[in-house]
Amino acid sequence: MGVTWNNVFRMECKKAFHNRYFWIALAAGGLFAAMSGLYMVESYQESARILARMGGNPMRQAFGLYNSWIGGEGNSLGFTLFFALLPFLAALPYGWSYQAEIKSGYAKQVQLRAGRHGYLLAKGAAAFLSGGTVILLPLVINFIAVACFVPAVCPTIWFIIYYPMHYGAIASELYFTHPLLFVLMYLCIDFVFAGLFALAATAAGCLSGKRVVAVLTPFLLVLLLQYLRTFLYGRYYKEISPMYFLHASSIQNVADPWIMLAEGLVLLLVSGGILYWKGIRRETF
Amino acid sequence: MRQGFIQCGRKLIGIICLVLISCLDLYLQKKGYEKRNGGIPLQGTWMDYLFFLLGGRRRFDPSVDQVFVIPVRWLLYHLYLLYAVLYYPCRDLQYSVGDLMMIKGGSRRNWWLAKCIWNMTYMAAAYVLTFVTVICFCAAAGERAGLAVTPELVHALFDTGSSYAVFAPELSVYVCLLPCLISMALGLLLMLLSFLVKPVIAFLIAAVILIASTYLSTGFLVGNYAMPYRSAAVLSDGFLLWQGLAAGILILVVCVAAGMRFFKTYDLLRHPDV
Numbered sequence: 001m002g003v004t005w006n007n008v009f010r011m012e013c014k015k016a017f018h019n020r021y022f023w024i025a026l027a028a029g030g031l032f033a034a035m036s037g038l039y040m041v042e043s044y045q046e047s048a049r050i051l052a053r054m055g056g057n058p059m060r061q062a063f064g065l066y067n068s069w070i071g072g073e074g075n076s077l078g079f080t081l082f083f084a085l086l087p088f089l090a091a092l093p094y095g096w097s098y099q100a101e102i103k104s105g106y107a108k109q110v111q112l113r114a115g116r117h118g119y120l121l122a123k124g125a126a127a128f129l130s131g132g133t134v135i136l137l138p139l140v141i142n143f144i145a146v147a148c149f150v151p152a153v154c155p156t157i158w159f160i161i162y163y164p165m166h167y168g169a170i171a172s173e174l175y176f177t178h179p180l181l182f183v184l185m186y187l188c189i190d191f192v193f194a195g196l197f198a199l200a201a202t203a204a205g206c207l208s209g210k211r212v213v214a215v216l217t218p219f220l221l222v223l224l225l226q227y228l229r230t231f232l233y234g235r236y237y238k239e240i241s242p243m244y245f246l247h248a249s250s251i252q253n254v255a256d257p258w259i260m261l262a263e264g265l266v267l268l269l270v271s272g273g274i275l276y277w278k279g280i281r282r283e284t285f
Numbered sequence: 286m287r288q289g290f291i292q293c294g295r296k297l298i299g300i301i302c303l304v305l306i307s308c309l310d311l312y313l314q315k316k317g318y319e320k321r322n323g324g325i326p327l328q329g330t331w332m333d334y335l336f337f338l339l340g341g342r343r344r345f346d347p348s349v350d351q352v353f354v355i356p357v358r359w360l361l362y363h364l365y366l367l368y369a370v371l372y373y374p375c376r377d378l379q380y381s382v383g384d385l386m387m388i389k390g391g392s393r394r395n396w397w398l399a400k401c402i403w404n405m406t407y408m409a410a411a412y413v414l415t416f417v418t419v420i421c422f423c424a425a426a427g428e429r430a431g432l433a434v435t436p437e438l439v440h441a442l443f444d445t446g447s448s449y450a451v452f453a454p455e456l457s458v459y460v461c462l463l464p465c466l467i468s469m470a471l472g473l474l475l476m477l478l479s480f481l482v483k484p485v486i487a488f489l490i491a492a493v494i495l496i497a498s499t500y501l502s503t504g505f506l507v508g509n510y511a512m513p514y515r516s517a518a519v520l521s522d523g524f525l526l527w528q529g530l531a532a533g534i535l536i537l538v539v540c541v542a543a544g545m546r547f548f549k550t551y552d553l554l555r556h557p558d559v
Contacts, residue, residue: 074352
C-alpha cells in the first residue's frame, strides 16, 4: 500500500464520483427525497391547520421532524421509490466499472502499475464509497430540508400511532430519548449497506461481464428476499429484508441488529470473496 | 427470433421458479387458514393462483397512520420479465450481429420490427409458461381446474378491498389478458428507451413506472392496468377492460412507430454498452 496504491485509489474515487451514472443516481435519489419532503411538509402544515381550527390539544408531539423525514415516514411515494430502489441506486454509480474496465483493456494498465491486489482493493473501496454517498446525500438533504419546516419535537409514546416504531425495534429507546443520535445511527447503517450493495454489484459484474447484470443483481436479490419473507408471515416477527430494515422506522416487522449484522457480513464476505478470488485468478493479459 | 430465444431462453427458468414460489405461498396460506378454521377445506382453482400472482395491490389511500407496503410478488414478476428482455437487442447490435442482420434484412425498419415481434413473442411465451406452471402445480396439489375465481378464497386470503360477494366471469379475462398485454407494452417501451438512453437507465425508468403504479391509482401510470385488483370486476369504480386494452395497444403502436422513425437515423456505430 504505497504511493502507487494511494494514487490508484484517488483516481478510482475520482472516476467513481465524476461519472454520468453517479449524477443520474444522485438526481434520482434527490428527486425521490424531494418528493417525500414536499409531501410530508404539506401534510404537516395541513394537520397543523386542521388542529388549529379545531382548537384544544394542538398535539405538537404527534407530527414532528422524526416522523416526517424520509427515514421516519412510511406513506409517501418518495419514500416508496427511494427505499424500493435503494440497492439499484447504490449500484448504479460504479458497480459496473470493473467489468467495463476488463472489457476495454484499461484494467491491464492499472494492474501493471498497482498490482492485482491493489487494483481490486481500490476498485472495491471506490465502489463502496460512491454507493454509500449516493444514498447518504439525499437522506441528509431531506432531513435538513424537512427540519426547516417541521419542528424537531422529541417523539413520545403517548402518540405512538403516529410513530411507526414497534416494541423491540433496534435502538427504540434511543429513538424516544435522543432521536437525533438515532437518525445519525441510521444514516451510518444506510451508508454501509448502500456501499455493500455497490460492492455486490462489482462482484456480480466480475462473474457475468455485463453492466446490466452487475447493476441489477443486488436489486433483484433484495426483491427476492423481500418476497421470501412472506413465508415467515405469522411465524417470525423480525425484519429480514434490507428494503424495510434500512428504513429508520418499522414498516411491518421490527429490525433486529443481529440480523442486520449477519446480512451485512454475508454481503461483505461473499462480494469481497468473489471479487478477490475471481479477480486474482482472472487472466487479464 | 431464434437467436433471441437462445440468448434469453435460460431466464424463463427464473419465471418458473417465481411462479412456483407464488403458488407454494398461496397453498401454505390456504392450509394455514383451513387449520385455523377447524379443518374446513377451502378449494381453489388455478385461476385463483393466477389472480394471487398477477393481482397487484389494492388501491392505497395515504393517511398519517398507514404505511405503504409494496406488492413485491407482483413487482418482482414484472421486473424480472423486463430484465429478461432488457439487453438482448442492444447486445445484438453491440457485437455486430445486428449490423449484419440489418444488411441481410434489407432495411433498418425490418430489423426493428423483428425485434418488436421477438419481444412480444418472448413475453407471450413467458405468460404461457406461467399458466402451464400454475396448472401443473394445481394438478399436483389437487386443486380444481376452473376458469372462475373462488370468492371465498379471495375474501379470506387476498387483500383486494372488494365489496362484491361474487366476481363477474370477466375477471378471468382481466387476469389472463391485461397483465400480458401491459408486459408486452412495457417490454417494447423498455427496448426503445434502452436505445435512446442506456439499458440500465431504461430499466430504472420502467421500475419507477411500475412502483409508482402500485402507489398511485391513475390511468396515466400503465402499471395500473396490469393489476386486476383495481379492475371493474373487483371494484365498482375500477378500470374497464377496454381502457386497459386501449392503453396497452396505444403504447405498443407508439413504441413500434417511434422505434421505426428513430432507427432511420440511429448511429449504428454508437452501440449502447450493456
